[in-house]
Amino acid sequence: MSMGGKQEAKNTWWWNDEVQRAIKEKECFNRLHLDKSAANIEGYKIAKRAAKRAVSVAKGQTYDNLYQRLGTKEGEKDIYWMARIREWKTRDINQIKYIKDGVDRLLVRDEEIKDRWREYFDKLFNGEEEGPILELDDSFDDNNRCFVRRIQEAEIEEALRG
Structure with missing residues (x-):
């Protein structure tokens, strides 16, 4: 190995x-x-x-x-x-000097490269086409919520002794 x-x-x-x-x-x-x-x-x-x-x-x-x-x-x-x-x-080997755009045209200027990356990640994260926006389900019950107080150090010591 x-x-x-x-x-x-x-x-x-x-x-x-x-x-x-x-x-x-x-x-x-x-x-x-x-x-x-x-x-x-x-x-x-x-x-x-x-x-x-x-x-x-x-x-x-x-x-x-x-x-x-x-x-x-x-x-x-x-x-x-x-x-x-x-x-x-x-020199940083990860530094990109040129990339290709969507139609395989070589981009060498920094602004064009940044725009291409922005376009790529926009499509990656947002999807190729705009779909319907889904509404989140807001049907949870507010009455079932309760707050819990913090456990004090003295309570832990007492529980460990007893």
């Missing part, structure tokens, strides 16, 4: 061959589940440390190169590119 929602993709743009090799070596120790000997456990720990170290070194080198490149004239373009990507990632 699957639990949870969609898993976010890992950000691995900085991976190089050394990191890839270290991760593969660490994954080779999946046999640890079959044989939990001391040698397998120690080998897994060593591979895990090596993979972490390789990831840390690769990230550090990549970010250093990125910061040096951003300091140059060509890096200015990269700054705008990174800002654009960040904006795309934070």
